[in-house]
Amino acid sequence: MAAWASEYSQTVGLDDLTLLSKVSDEEIAKNLRVRAEKDIIYTYIGAVLIAVNPYKYIKSDGRDIYSDEFVKMYCGKFRIELPPHIFATAEEAFRTMLNEEESQCIIISGESGAGKTVASKHAMSYIAAVSAQGAGVERVKAIVLESNPLLEAFGNAKTIRNNNSSRFGKYVEIRFDRFGTPKGGHIRNYILEKSRVPYQVKGERNFHIFYQLTKGAPAGAKKALKLTQPEDFAYLAGSACYDIEGVDDVAEFKDTQHAMKVVGLGSKGQEAVFKTVAGILHLGNVKFVEEGEGSAIKGGAARKSLEVAMSLLGMDAARMEQAIRFRHMVTRGEEYDIPQNKSQAKATRDAVSKLIYTRLFDWIVEMINNALEIRDELVEEDELLGINVLDIFGFEIFERNGFEQFLINFVNEKLQQIFIELTLKAEQEEYVAEGIEWRAIKFFNNKVVCELMEAKRPAGVAALPDDTFPTRPPES
Numbered sequence: 001m002a003a004w005a006s007e008y009s010q011t012v013g014l015d016d017l018t019l020l021s022k023v024s025d026e027e028i029a030k031n032l033r034v035r036a037e038k039d040i041i042y043t044y045i046g047a048v049l050i051a052v053n054p055y056k057y058i059k060s061d062g063r064d065i066y067s068d069e070f071v072k073m074y075c076g077k078f079r080i081e082l083p084p085h086i087f088a089t090a091e092e093a094f095r096t097m098l099n100e101e102e103s104q105c106i107i108i109s110g111e112s113g114a115g116k117t118v119a120s121k122h123a124m125s126y127i128a129a130v131s132a133q134g135a136g137v138e139r140v141k142a143i144v145l146e147s148n149p150l151l152e153a154f155g156n157a158k159t160i161r162n163n164n165s166s167r168f169g170k171y172v173e174i175r176f177d178r179f180g181t182p183k184g185g186h187i188r189n190y191i192l193e194k195s196r197v198p199y200q201v202k203g204e205r206n207f208h209i210f211y212q213l214t215k216g217a218p219a220g221a222k223k224a225l226k227l228t229q230p231e232d233f234a235y236l237a238g239s240a241c242y243d244i245e246g247v248d249d250v251a252e253f254k255d256t257q258h259a260m261k262v263v264g265l266g267s268k269g270q271e272a273v274f275k276t277v278a279g280i281l282h283l284g285n286v287k288f289v290e291e292g293e294g295s296a297i298k299g300g301a302a303r304k305s306l307e308v309a310m311s312l313l314g315m316d317a318a319r320m321e322q323a324i325r326f327r328h329m330v331t332r333g334e335e336y337d338i339p340q341n342k343s344q345a346k347a348t349r350d351a352v353s354k355l356i357y358t359r360l361f362d363w364i365v366e367m368i369n370n371a372l373e374i375r376d377e378l379v380e381e382d383e384l385l386g387i388n389v390l391d392i393f394g395f396e397i398f399e400r401n402g403f404e405q406f407l408i409n410f411v412n413e414k415l416q417q418i419f420i421e422l423t424l425k426a427e428q429e430e431y432v433a434e435g436i437e438w439r440a441i442k443f444f445n446n447k448v449v450c451e452l453m454e455a456k457r458p459a460g461v462a463a464l465p466d467d468t469f470p471t472r473p474p475e476s
Contacts, residue, residue: 016044042084049089053115071129090126103386109415112394113162120391132181140182147368150259158205163244167193169392175384184374189365194358195402198350200239216253225278226308235284264371279312280353294339324348
């Protein structure tokens with residue numbers, strides 16, 4: 001294996017871009033290209049690992065580069081001893097945590113489709129494999145690993161650029177004692193792209209779970225949930241995309257059910273989740289027509305959809321209809337029900353669907369966190385260490401971009417600032433401080449982009465609404 005590593009690292013380009021004799025966009029791209037052409041997808045740039053998404057499963061000399069064999073090879077090794085690999089980065093984070101008794105963070109960023117979600121799964125799988133064994137440990141490891149397919153089902157979707165794009169951000173904390181034994185964990189989720197629930201552009205899909213449920217649920221469950229094919233639901237039919245090449249939604253649904261079971265969601269919990277998902281689909285089939293100054297539900301089929309949706313969601317159909325068709329206002333002690341036109345009623349219906357789905361997603365994350373709670377009564381939480389993995393959604397520009405996408409792209413700009421600080425600015429400042437002769441490298445500092453968003457004086461985009469809209473509603 002040592003001979004393989006030596007040959008692997010020395011014959012194809014450079015392992016570390018900081019070793020380039022001439023630094024330019026062309027040379028960096030050339031080095032990454034020649035390595036990717038030989039299925040060497042990992043390259044360092046100082047402390048940062050670059051991964052080129054191959055859009056296929058990678059093997060080296062017929063061996064899976066994420067197999068147990070490779071886990072054992074990287075375990076206990078310094079980062080420079082072996083070729084670049086996500087395992088090397090995870091190993092460095094884990095050993096540094098133990099040796100220095102300080103929590104570590106792995107930040108994974110890149111454009112949509114860059115392979116961030118897969119990289120985070122490999123990092124967590126490696127840490128789970130090399131961490132200590134013991135009573136209760138396997139429970140923690142299983143929940144950490146199985147939370148990935150569960151969150152992907154409810155938080156990922158097919159976009160134009162990526163068949164499994166994370167439409168939310170997550171920060172996974174795995175807590176260890178000083179011996180490297182996993183004791184628990186916690187997941188924080190950020191900015192779920194809830195606008196995807198009622199609308200997707202052509203060629204994209206809604207969240208995976210909608211297709212898994214409509215295709216993969218048993219006949220009895222489909223009958224109880226009043227489900228048919230994806231094409232029959234407005235929230236899925238608008239984009240005219242129902243399948244992903246190479247993905248079996250039926251098999252994925254079984255994996256999702258297994259993951260739900262592992263994190264503690266039994267048959268009743270799963271039934272409640274699937275009722276909620278189905279209820280959202282039926283609510284999307286409620287259509288409206290103009291009626292006088294307001295609107296009305298369009299025909300018997302739409303009214304039946306409302307009744308089915310409310311039955312599944314455990315709500316009152318008449319009250320929901322009233323809430324959608326009328327806007328309730330209170331001014332100076334008097335109450336009014338103002339009729340909403342067709343467009344306003346549709347927007348309210350969609351807002352309700354987005355809210356319900358967001359609450360469902362948050363509840364699933366809460367269930368995972370409950371399962372990951374530290375159960376060892378002898379452990380003091382403030383004495384625990386952590387490996388934290390930030391898997392953030394990718395930069396992307398759609399035909400129609402909502403507020404969530406604005407926030408997603410802004411977060412990516414902020415992460416780019418961190419990359420600049422780590423790899424360029426800090427390194428060059430160190431050269432200056434030590435009096436080393438060198439030639440300055442020109443680079444674009446995206447600070448101006450971030451300031452466009454968050455600057456206070458002059459006011460950036462994020463601050464402008466504060467000056468435009470009142471901070472509190474007028475006194476009634």
